[in-house]
Amino acid sequence: MTRLTQRRAARRAPTGPPQLPWRRLRNPYRPLEILSADQIEFIHESSLEVLERLGLEFLHDATLDRLARAGARVDRATRRVRFDRAMVMELVAKAPAEFTLTPRNPERTVIIGGNHINFGGVGGPPNCSDLEGGRRPGNYKDFCNLLRVEQSLNILHMIGGQPVAQQDNPAETRHLDAYYALLTLSDKAWQASGLGAVRPIDAIDMMCIARGMSRDDLARSPSLMTVINTNSPLRVDGPMAEGLTAMAEHGQGVIVTPFTLAGAMAPVTIAGALVQQNAEALGTIALVQLIRPGCPVVYGGFTSNVDMKSGAPAFGTPEYTQAVIAGGQLARRYKLPYRSSNVNASNAVDAQAAYESEMSIWACAMAHCNVVYHATGWLEGGLVASFEKMILDAEMLQMMAEFLKPMTINKDTVAIDAMAEVGPGGHFFGAKHTIEHYETAFYAPILSDWRNFESWKAAGAPDALQRASAICKDLLANYQPPPIDPAIDEALKDFVVRRKLELEAAPA
């Protein structure tokens, strides 16, 4: 593996745009707290009151049975489950504070928890776009190309979910095409689809083939996560319940993310949306821990607000920023890893896309978010996966990663001797200290253009969108698939063929 990695590195070194190397990322600074301990307790107590008084609705009989056996008050007629607060807290306490996910390339193993930050690409948009091709429905070719870009961007620790829907593949089997692409075009960790039991179990089986291990082994060394979006307010539907059950039974990670859009699926205040988010997250995480105590889970936050004039969802707003940071405080309250997202509501890869995303990225970093999903490529409130936005986001994420690198303060770096050498009114360009350090002194951007106006104009005055387009093409042209054992590749192909036949034969 090491020789292969070296060969790959050597092959890639001279090609493609310059970028930072792949590395694990931590936030060494204190998390930002915007709520007092009392305010956090008020939200905590309020959400337990919601679980006790209002409860959650589970549209899944096996889940109702399971929760009833565990002592929850289940109303069969309304499928409403009311949770005793002690039961919830006891179950939530079984979740690990930190866990690792091992994809097929163990060098890409990620740690979820503590002050680790992991960036994962966009998941789930129905459409994609690029500068030349415009906006179009998601399809398998673009799916694969987006995946190639995500694999090529070193700042991404993980692939997100499916970077775009493949609307040109049959709905019942497209998850198999997706998983095959995820396992062969990339070697990073990725998400299983969590809708129903079939999709997560196919992901688990294909990951077992890729890693050459049994389901039991995989449960002991998890590879996969899925996102369970509760059907806010206060509901978990059948497919979601089946999906989380399948993942938990096999010891894979479950990210519970209520989609609590304040003013629509949650109260019109961020405080209320956070209480509802917290109630839905705690109740659902308790269920996962009931299925398999110690199963990896992540507390997900996706509280934003709607535009009250039009009802349109808004992202990267000041309210979103507050919700992300408060969500981090809540996750730490329960010693749970935390997930949030890099989002925006812009229709174009323009200044709005950048500033709404920056509000999100700063919120995630300040919140000590462990999993930042939709970290690259998300546009239009999640309706579009944009090729150029991938590059814009990669630049913004790299800048954040560099900002999070602790500064070294010592006799060499403070460089008083260099000041003595240069003297008042002098210039540091030729100083000994400068010559020793200049090559690695500063972050070298991917996208930022620092030429002077005249040179930039002479080069055609390309704006950030046009430059991102060129960089994205460069990445794709220089893409190298990660090496894979041909026997494993064959076995994966065989699995896909067999499962497609089985699923096509099954009653719809």
Next chain:
Amino acid sequence: MTRLTQRRAARRAPTGPPQLPWRRLRNPYRPLEILSADQIEFIHESSLEVLERLGLEFLHDATLDRLARAGARVDRATRRVRFDRAMVMELVAKAPAEFTLTPRNPERTVIIGGNHINFGGVGGPPNCSDLEGGRRPGNYKDFCNLLRVEQSLNILHMIGGQPVAQQDNPAETRHLDAYYALLTLSDKAWQASGLGAVRPIDAIDMMCIARGMSRDDLARSPSLMTVINTNSPLRVDGPMAEGLTAMAEHGQGVIVTPFTLAGAMAPVTIAGALVQQNAEALGTIALVQLIRPGCPVVYGGFTSNVDMKSGAPAFGTPEYTQAVIAGGQLARRYKLPYRSSNVNASNAVDAQAAYESEMSIWACAMAHCNVVYHATGWLEGGLVASFEKMILDAEMLQMMAEFLKPMTINKDTVAIDAMAEVGPGGHFFGAKHTIEHYETAFYAPILSDWRNFESWKAAGAPDALQRASAICKDLLANYQPPPIDPAIDEALKDFVVRRKLELEAAPA
């Protein structure tokens, strides 16, 4: 004054783009600390060593005399002044931790210090630009229009320096035209020019006319600040020394801002640049306190880095972000108000301009920066004042201001009753709680476009730059000059005419 304000508000209410009202802004959260207390002390001690061993050069005989009398070691041949560390710290301790600046409209008084944040517009670019007129040398007409935009933007607490150079007015008297425009087109606080003694004293005299008070009264109730950029490394030139002396003698505020560009005018490490910044700032602030103990001063940070490939200055980089936050820690170490900036190196009002600015704005907010200069309009590393960037920045600043508004957590805002009313799977649009709160629930943006893709496309698919252009024109079309007593206006005009004659008659 209150009636006038009300009339003005009534006159303006139905016109111009919607924006937040003018208000004082505080950061209620803890400042971010990226350096440990030990690291801060290492920088502190190192900078005192610089002042002791290397000293600062002052190209101004009266300053050398003054410092020699106070006990500094002055080398007349090299004009180098070496400072005893106890002397520096004793003088710096005389500076106030907080002060107020009262412009001609006392309702626009700003508080500099503590956790107050004040945004001031761009100062000093030689050029300006807008979407239709393109990039052009600064001139009086654009100067006035930029000022009108700054006056109209409620998020700006202050005008910065001169928003663009007036290259079409004579160099020796253009400061008078600038001050007249600053005093009549705006009623916010503004900066005097600090080059030489003539310019600050003319500003002081015109402010005395505008406020109807003597120089002594103005010294007791300061109105003005100026920025003194040391000529890094380790030098203060004659005009700067004269300017700061004139300001300090009249009790007006001095912002000491070393321009320590790492790799050019400072060591190639941010640690070294911070030590040099700190040495230059402390030495110069000590001088101000020697001239007038208790004089309002601000610790200014402007440490960024150059692109080591081209030597071009870079702004809004990860290194800049670290320097701004570490600078805040240093300023608090000395109990001094802190100044930093919203900067970028983009050639266009595009995504790069937005993300470099966001890095700067977040850095300023997290650092508890009290004076954020160049807060609107700065482009191209300060070579251009951009009309559209004014609007883009105003949006980003408003979003930050809203983020800094503490969340209210109580029984009403957590809204459990609304969840009970709506129930699982329901919708909050029609809920009683929503109807009660929706009008003021969320931030309403100036620039962000949240229409769905189809509506946006039907409207011509305007990107953020095009929308900013339209908003800026709307602001200008709806601009109303702040009321002024006609007698004061006349007196200001007379002063300008008289001083122009005097200055034109003076030997060049």
